[in-house]
Amino acid sequence: MRIKVKLFGGLSSQRDFSKNEEGDILLELSKPVTVAQLIELLELNKKPFIVVLNGVILNELSTQIDSNSELSLFPPIAGG
Amino acid sequence: MKILRINMTNLSVRFEELGEYEGLGGRALTSAIISKEVDPLCHPLSADNKLVIACGLLGGTAAAMSGRVSVGCKSPLTGGIKEANAGGQAGQVMARLGIAAIVLEGKPKEEGTYKIYINKEGAKIENDNTLKMLPNYDLVEKIKKEFGEKIACVSIGPAGEMKLSGASVAVTDMELRPTRHAGRGGVGAVMGSKGVKVIVLDDAGTTPRQPKNPEAFKDANKRFVAGLQKHPVTGQGLPAYGTNVLTNIVNEVGAYPTYNFKEGRFAGARKISGEVQAELEKQRGGNPTHGCHRGCVIRCSGIYHDKDGHYLTKQPEYETVWALGGNCGIDDIDKIAMMDYLCDNYGVDTIEMGATIGVAMEAGILKWGDADGAINLLHEIGKGSYLGRIIGNGAAFTGRAFGVERVPVVKGQALPAYDPRAVQGIGVTYATSPMGADHTAGYSIALNVLKTGGFVDPLKPEGQVDLSRNLQIATAFIDSTGMCLFIAFALLDQPETNQALVDMINAFYGWDMKDSDVVEYGKKVLKFERDFNIRAGFTKQHDRLPRFFYKEPIPPHNVVFMVKDEELDQLFNW
Ligand code: SF4
Numbered sequence: 001m002r003i004k005v006k007l008f009g010g011l012s013s014q015r016d017f018s019k020n021e022e023g024d025i026l027l028e029l030s031k032p033v034t035v036a037q038l039i040e041l042l043e044l045n046k047k048p049f050i051v052v053l054n055g056v057i058l059n060e061l062s063t064q065i066d067s068n069s070e071l072s073l074f075p076p077i078a079g080g
Numbered sequence: 081m082k083i084l085r086i087n088m089t090n091l092s093v094r095f096e097e098l099g100e101y102e103g104l105g106g107r108a109l110t111s112a113i114i115s116k117e118v119d120p121l122c123h124p125l126s127a128d129n130k131l132v133i134a135c136g137l138l139g140g141t142a143a144a145m146s147g148r149v150s151v152g153c154k155s156p157l158t159g160g161i162k163e164a165n166a167g168g169q170a171g172q173v174m175a176r177l178g179i180a181a182i183v184l185e186g187k188p189k190e191e192g193t194y195k196i197y198i199n200k201e202g203a204k205i206e207n208d209n210t211l212k213m214l215p216n217y218d219l220v221e222k223i224k225k226e227f228g229e230k231i232a233c234v235s236i237g238p239a240g241e242m243k244l245s246g247a248s249v250a251v252t253d254m255e256l257r258p259t260r261h262a263g264r265g266g267v268g269a270v271m272g273s274k275g276v277k278v279i280v281l282d283d284a285g286t287t288p289r290q291p292k293n294p295e296a297f298k299d300a301n302k303r304f305v306a307g308l309q310k311h312p313v314t315g316q317g318l319p320a321y322g323t324n325v326l327t328n329i330v331n332e333v334g335a336y337p338t339y340n341f342k343e344g345r346f347a348g349a350r351k352i353s354g355e356v357q358a359e360l361e362k363q364r365g366g367n368p369t370h371g372c373h374r375g376c377v378i379r380c381s382g383i384y385h386d387k388d389g390h391y392l393t394k395q396p397e398y399e400t401v402w403a404l405g406g407n408c409g410i411d412d413i414d415k416i417a418m419m420d421y422l423c424d425n426y427g428v429d430t431i432e433m434g435a436t437i438g439v440a441m442e443a444g445i446l447k448w449g450d451a452d453g454a455i456n457l458l459h460e461i462g463k464g465s466y467l468g469r470i471i472g473n474g475a476a477f478t479g480r481a482f483g484v485e486r487v488p489v490v491k492g493q494a495l496p497a498y499d500p501r502a503v504q505g506i507g508v509t510y511a512t513s514p515m516g517a518d519h520t521a522g523y524s525i526a527l528n529v530l531k532t533g534g535f536v537d538p539l540k541p542e543g544q545v546d547l548s549r550n551l552q553i554a555t556a557f558i559d560s561t562g563m564c565l566f567i568a569f570a571l572l573d574q575p576e577t578n579q580a581l582v583d584m585i586n587a588f589y590g591w592d593m594k595d596s597d598v599v600e601y602g603k604k605v606l607k608f609e610r611d612f613n614i615r616a617g618f619t620k621q622h623d624r625l626p627r628f629f630y631k632e633p634i635p636p637h638n639v640v641f642m643v644k645d646e647e648l649d650q651l652f653n654w
Contacts, residue, residue, distance in 0.1 A: 076532075077329060
């Protein structure tokens with residue numbers, strides 16, 4: 001299954017994944033994963049605080065990720 | 081602390097005691113004075129309107145973050161009460177001069193371009209026609225030559241002089257640049273109607289205001305600062321990237337209004353995001369971490385240089401980048417920064433102008449994404465051409481001038497940078513705030529998107545009225561303290577930082593304010609404002625979003641605004 005991961009606000013992965021020209025991580029996984037498992041796999045420099053799966057803000061990281069999903073991760077941020 | 085009344089009809093000045101306004105600051109003070117002293121049915125540009133400039137309860141003290149200045153009047157844009165606040169140095173300086181509020185009253189019998197100089201000896205009014213129609217940057221340069229660099233200025237650009245409803249009041253920052261604006265509601269037009277071009281504030285020979293209980297005040301301030309530095313948003317996120325760090329998240333959740341609120345995502349968002357902007361600022365010798373006034377410990381502001389490494393403007397805020405960028409399909413950050421500079425220079429609100437250019441694009445005057453065309457439209461305002469005057473009067477006026485149906489305004493004021501269909505809570509604030517569409521009045525984004533202080537699902541109507549009500553009450557209080565609203569992110573998550581703020585106020589004034597008093601204070605401010613608007617002719621039908629938000633689903637979530645009218649009507653039933 002294919003998943004695109006977008007990292008923002010100073011988040012980065014300490015692993016060497018393949019990326020598109022925008023810097024998004026493109027993953028090919030052999031079996032389904034939850035959001036929490038995927039975050040662990042990414043080995044991020046900081047813990048993400050806001051997790052957005054296909055445009056929806058998640059409260060529950062045990063959500064299963066479907067193929068062709070987009071996961072966007074953010075540290076604590078704000079503005080106005 | 082005193083009120084300085086400046087009568088522009090007979091060109092006289094008078095200092096008076098706070099009297100019935102004792103205990104009020106910032107927004108509470110501007111809204112109380114307008115509500116009690118201004119005829120709600122007056123024409124906003126008439127002698128009967130007043131322009132009130134007030135520092136906050138903690139202005140001029142050693143309290144961190146306490147430099148906001150509130151500007152209030154009957155708004156020419158909304159026809160209702162208005163409070164717009166700004167950072168910069170003026171709030172601190174006027175407070176050190178012992179002035180809680182400057183009230184501009186009346187109207188000159190003969191047209192003139194007046195400058196008002198205020199120092200510890202008093203206030204002087206002088207007609208100076210050499211200042212006529214100067215843009216804000218040129219004006220401040222000229223004022224510096226006359227009064228030196230240890231001053232703060234409150235001024236208007238040509239838009240204010242032309243009394244355009246999108247005109248702002250500019251406040252100089254620490255570098256004495258006119259970059260901080262009380263932008264919303266056309267407050268600059270009211271200053272222009274009084275004939276006042278600039279107020280020069282000089283606090284030479286003054287000292288900070290002293291608290292009743294210095295030890296308790298110092299201790300509370302220390303806890304307050306530690307709380308701001310500890311919180312990841314106020315201690316790290318905002319200083320690193322500024323407010324424009326919101327571009328990516330708002331875009332990712334499908335709430336980034338694009339092409340005049342037609343879509344919730346903009347393909348060019350990343351190119352104009354806070355991350356890209358901060359990197360450019362570092363590369364070009366600007367600065368992504370900068371305070372807009374002394375005593376700011378968050379420092380969300382910055383300095384933006386052009387491609388050649390020369391100062392262009394202050395770091396454009398998220399709202400500005402959205403309004404003049406994504407909303408108009410523009411993804412060139414340098415062109416957006418240029419537009420930010422032009423808005424500051426001509427003295428117009430960036431949110432109102434971005435929304436207006438979006439409406440002009442919808443009308444076919446420009447193509448979507450035409451950055452140079454948008455820049456030219458802003459220059460038209462500076463020139464005072466007929467087209468410029470239409471644009472400078474804002475989105476509602478421009479929509480009428482060009483026969484546009486989809487005009488994103490509430491009470492005549494343009495919607496800011498969050499689509500109310502994808503974030504239902506902010507829609508409640510836009511609809512019901514006495515100010516017209518104003519995100520700061522009850523910033524539900526904190527809980528609907530940013531998970532600060534909890535989480536309320538942005539796509540569902542449930543819970544949004546309560547959320548907006550609580551935030552509107554809390555904001556009315558914070559806006560009265562002189563504190564920058566960004567402290568709220570730490571306050572929402574950390575009760576001890578909230579307590580430190582209350583302790584600081586109590587120590588300063590010798591009060592015994594409790595949390596429940598804070599709530600009553602906020603409600604009192606909102607009551608002044610609602611009451612004025614009702615007397616000005618506003619009804620519950622004015623507390624609604626434009627109907628297209630109820631009918632046109634916005635992609636990617638394909639939702640409409642779902643909070644029922646009857647629920648909106650309950651917002652002020654506390
Ligand atoms: S946090 Fe930002 S807006 Fe607030 S006072 Fe500091 S620089 Fe100004």
